Amino acid sequence: MSAPRVLVLAGSLRRASLNKRLAKFAAKQVEEAGLSATYLDLKDYPLPVYDGDDEAEHGVPENARSLRQAFIDHEGLILVCPEYNGSISGALKNVIDWISRPDGDVPMTAAFRDLTALLLAASPGGLGGLRGLVHVRAILEGVGVFVIPQQLAVSAAHKVFDDEGAWLDETAEQRLRGVVEPLLATAGKLFGG
Numbered sequence: 364m365s366a367p368r369v370l371v372l373a374g375s376l377r378r379a380s381l382n383k384r385l386a387k388f389a390a391k392q393v394e395e396a397g398l399s400a401t402y403l404d405l406k407d408y409p410l411p412v413y414d415g416d417d418e419a420e421h422g423v424p425e426n427a428r429s430l431r432q433a434f435i436d437h438e439g440l441i442l443v444c445p446e447y448n449g450s451i452s453g454a455l456k457n458v459i460d461w462i463s464r465p466d467g468d469v470p471m472t473a474a475f476r477d478l479t480a481l482l483l484a485a486s487p488g489g490l491g492g493l494r495g496l497v498h499v500r501a502i503l504e505g506v507g508v509f510v511i512p513q514q515l516a517v518s519a520a521h522k523v524f525d526d527e528g529a530w531l532d533e534t535a536e537q538r539l540r541g542v543v544e545p546l547l548a549t550a551g552k553l554f555g556g
């Protein structure tokens with residue numbers, strides 16, 4: 364069984380995003396385990412808010428096609444999800460909506476088929492974005508992604524890693540490893556190319 368390739372992205376656009384920092388730590392841990400990780404920043408793939416009229420007139424935007432292809436090219440996914448009002452961020456939901464659209468010969472399920480996902484969240488708040496993960500899990504499972512039961516919500520995240528991307532809390536680093544490892548094992552067993 365060959366090793367799964369892992370796509371890592373955060374559902375936040377802002378440059379100083381805590382979730383992006385956590386995503387980069389997760390990507391590093393995947394690489395330390397000897398596997399390939401691709402970190403993508405959604406700010407590099409700006410998309411209009413999904414509008415069926417826009418789609419009918421112009422088709423699926425090029426950036427959505429690129430993101431869809433990235434999903435297709437990986438067997439593992441680490442999605443790091445900011446919690447907005449107890450739920451998924453608009454930016455992340457918009458990406459999922461765009462890449463789930465049928466597009467020429469590409470069926471709506473293409474991006475999500477044969478994909479195993481790990482959900483992470485980071486928040487300055489006390490629950491770490493845990494409530495939002497419940498919704499992200501339901502959405503991903505609804506489009507056919509296998510989401511592993513292990514997950515991690517990092518509370519008080521601004522005190523757990525600094526602006527330079529260094530861990531301030533070793534326990535959190537170990538907790539991250541404790542959920543990244545099951546993702547790699549499960550993705551390898553299910554879909555390792």
Ligand SMILES: Cc1cc2nc3c(=O)[nH]c(=O)nc-3n(C[C@H](O)[C@H](O)[C@H](O)COP(=O)(O)O)c2cc1C
Binds near residue numbers: 381
């Ligand atoms: C519209 C909005 C709603 C938010 N709702 C929540 C929330 O429900 N729970 C929470 O823990 N933090 C909430 N926050 C705070 C975010 O967790 C915080 O801004 C976090 O840093 C955003 O993620 P980022 O750093 O990756 O951009 C909210 C922030 C915004 C802008």
